[in-house]
Every structure is written in structure tokens, then in C-alpha cells.
Amino acid sequence: MGCCASLRSKKIASPENRMDSLHIDAGTFVLTNDKRFQEVYMLRTVVSTSQYYEVRAAIHRETNEDRLVKIFRKDITPKIAYEKLKIEIAITKTIDHPNVIKFFEIFEEPSKVYISMEQCKGGELFEEILKRKNFSEQQVAKIMKEIFSALAYMHEQGIVHRDLKPENILLEDKDDLINIKIINFSTATILKKDAFLSGVIGTAYYIAPEVITSNYNEKCDIWSAGVVMFMLLSFYPPFDGNSDKEILEKVQRGTINYKNPIWTSISNQAKDLISKLLCPLDQRLSATEVLTHPFIVENALIPDSDQQNLVSAFQNLRGFRNSNKLRDAVQTFIATQCISAHDSKALKEVFKTIDTNGDGKLSKEELLSHYKKVMGDDHAEEEVSQIMKEVDTDNNGYINYTEFLKASISQKTLVSSQNLRRAFDLFDSDKSGSISAAELKKVLQGGNNTDDHVWKQIIKAFDQNSDGEIDLREFEEIITRSL
Known part of the structure; x- marks a missing residue:
């Protein structure tokens, strides 16, 4: 990091200027975990078997959350099936819908490939x-x-x-x-x-x-x-x-x-x-x-969600602020990777209630209709317009499922110390206690065509002690600021 950075360059390096072009979605955080699978999960019973893979129940050791795991043996998986596996991972990562299975992470070991996904007990x-x-x-x-x-x-x-x-x-x-x-x-x-x-x-x-x-x-x-x-x-x-x-x-x-x-x-x-x-x-x-x-x-009438769940969701949507892309990225990670199935279940039902036409995304009209029913007509148009502005972070004119989850869940739950620690550890891949520009790029690069200079400038914008990296205290400050 240049020690003679001018005030003007500091302004240019602001998160709004440097990160607005980054595309962040649920698939951004379906990553290949460098750890051994057995370090992260405990395998349980076999659920089903196929020619090249088996599906087993598993438990995430840290969170105790139930998962399904698809396990491929490399020695019996032909090249064409392995290519199909790559396609399956790539396509499933792009789908953000409550009725499509969600992947959490991938493990690739010398003899096996593991895909961790949602548990479906039915x-x-x-x-x-x-x-x-x-x-x-x-x-x-x-x-x-x-x-x-x-x-x-x-x-x-x-x-x-x-x-x-x-x-x-x-x-x-x-x-x-x-x-x-x-x-x-x-x-x-x-x-x-x-x-x-x-x-x-x-x-x-x-x-x-x-x-x-x-x-x-x-x-x-x-x-x-x-x-x-x-x-x-x-x-x-x-x-x-x-x-x-x-x-x-x-x-x-x-x-x-x-x-x-x-x-x-x-x-x-x-x-x-x-x-x-x-x-x-x-x-x-x-x-x-x-x-x-x-x-x-x-x-197929879906009964309205519990009234209190609707009120709580709209209150959280109304209070959500999309202040910078790094915070948005961390909140997306937490909403898709850390929030328990129990915490997200009620919100999923709220999402379905608001999604009147069933297309898997929320329009301004759908939001406005339910907002008026739950919160009243006063300032409804203005409030819903503000919700769309803040929550529709990809600016496609709709609120998708992950955007809804991260904005409608309690911010206290979303940015709990445990969740922030998990998010920090995701970026801090070398476990040095701080996040470098290279580590930030490794997680967020994805399909974003962003040069190394930009990642360094992003670090500089949030690096309060000017050591060229973001430590846990600085990280927590970025995410919890203005909450």
C-alpha cells in the first residue's frame, strides 16, 4: 500500500466508487473448501446410491446443522460423468429460488469429491x-x-x-x-x-x-x-x-x-x-x-404467513440499508451459508406469501399490496420504493430470494458475533488474523473482471490502522456500522 496516498486517492478508493461494479449473489459463496471434508462434517446414514455417487446425511461440526452430501468416487467416475458434475455445480450455483436445492460448499480430495447441500428430510x-x-x-x-x-x-x-x-x-x-x-x-x-x-x-x-x-x-x-x-x-x-x-x-x-x-x-x-x-x-x-x-x-392457495412474521419481515426490510458492497457481500454470505434452517423457514413462508404470482421473485407491486395489508396505507408507496432501492442490490427491478432473506432477517441475528467470525474466517484463508487484498479477491473475484489495484484500494478504504490488511475489529466495524 502506497504510503503517500493523497486525500484525492482516498476518496476514489471509497467502497461506493470501487465496489459498485462487483456482482455478488448466493453462488459467489459456494466455494471449494481447502479443508478435509471430515474436519468440517460428520457423515451419517446413506440416503441413496447411484452408479457413480452416493448421497449421505451429514452434520456440520461447528453449527450442528443437518446437511445432505453427494459423494463422488474419482476412481469409478468416468470423464463424461465428471464433466456433468462440473455442469451441475455451475448451474445450481446460479439458481436462487426456494424450491431448488441449495449448495453450500465443495470439497475435492485425491479420491473423492463432496458436495454439501440442504437437508431434505421428507x-x-x-x-x-x-x-x-x-x-x-x-x-x-x-x-x-x-x-x-x-x-x-x-x-x-x-x-x-x-x-x-x-x-x-x-x-x-x-x-x-x-x-x-x-x-x-x-x-x-x-x-x-x-x-x-x-x-x-x-x-x-x-x-x-x-x-x-x-x-x-x-x-x-x-x-x-x-x-x-x-x-x-x-x-x-x-x-x-x-x-x-x-x-x-x-x-x-x-x-x-x-x-x-x-x-x-x-x-x-x-x-x-x-x-x-x-x-x-x-x-x-x-x-x-x-x-x-x-x-x-x-x-394451491398458500395461507398467509403468521401476521407477526409478516410484520417483523416488513419492519426489517424497511430498516435495511445497503451501505457498501463489502458489507453486502458479508451479509449475503451469512444469509446463504450461516443462517439456520429454523431461522430461515418462517421467512421462506413470508416470501411465498408476498410472491403472489409464484414466479420466485418479488415485484414492487407485490410488495406494495402486502405492505398495505400489514403496515397500513400511510406512506406505503414511499416506504416500498425505499425498500426496493435498498434491497434490490443487483438492480434488476425485483427482490430475489437471497436479497429478501438478508434484508428481512433481524440484523441482530444476521451480524451476530458467531456469524461475523465465520464470515471473517472465510476471507482470512491463511488464518493470519487479517484479510489481505489477495484473500479478498480470492473470495469475491468470481466472474468479476477487476484488477489487483482495485482490491488493494478496497482494503485501503477500510484499513483504519494503515497496515495494508483488514483485521477482525476493522471487519466488524465495516459490517455493523450504522446498524
């Missing part, structure tokens, strides 16, 4: 289908609303799953059907607007006909979701057979098997929606359109 939706005798139409509608909410968000981002099926949908809790998580993005891809894909990918029962015969787009996921809905209502697949070849031939013919007597008791609304999902590509609804279908709108 197991696979497929297992729930097998053990239940029936689902009510209200239950089906609520499950499908969550699936289509995630698909609407993903498709807007250009993400196509390509293997949506009940085995790739987890229930967050036992006996709770309204909180699902879509998993397994190993066959997912990014699709540019108005472009098409080719190549048969997926599982026979759920593959859309155009995937078999021609080019296809994101609506292949809509077909797959339609098959899931059909099975939830009837407990058998719409296209069955003794082999994949026989199943795919029936898929191409498109003749749905409605012969089971159960269909006499299923509503016309449900049948109408299925007919608009399991149909030719050019007639098929988009995920956003499905969310406005009467079957979803009338049957």
Missing part, C-alpha cells in the same frame, strides 16, 4: 407416491405450483433441467407436501432465447415427444412436469410399457391412458391442465402460464 416425491393411497387435488396443486414456480424462474434464466421426475424432487420435511426442492442438474443446460436443443436426454417415462424426434426447448420440462402431475393424481404413468422402447413409442403417439376409473372422480380443471401440458410443443403452456391456470389458482 425424501423423494417418488417414494411418497409409492407409499400413499391418494393425494387430494389441493395437495397436487400445491406441489405443482412449487414445481412450476421453480421452472418459471429457471426458464427465465435460460436453464433447462431435462430430467424432471419424482426421483429428482425432494420433500423438505416429512408430512409436508408444500415445500419441495428440485435436485440433480447434471443433465441441465443453458438455452439462449429462441434457440433449440437436440439429443435425447432424460428418463423414458418423462421425456417429451419432441426430444425423441427433433429439436426442443425449455418446454420439455413442462411435459415432464405434466407426467408428474398425472402420476400424482392417478398413481400410474400416462405412457407405460415393458421397455424404454415401448414407452417412447407410446410417448410419440401421444395417446394418454385415461382408462383407470380414478379419472371419473378427477375434476375437469385438473384434466384441462394436463391436456395443456401433455400436448404438442406449439400448444403447450409455459411455466408462467401454468401458474395462472384455474386449477393452480383455485386449489
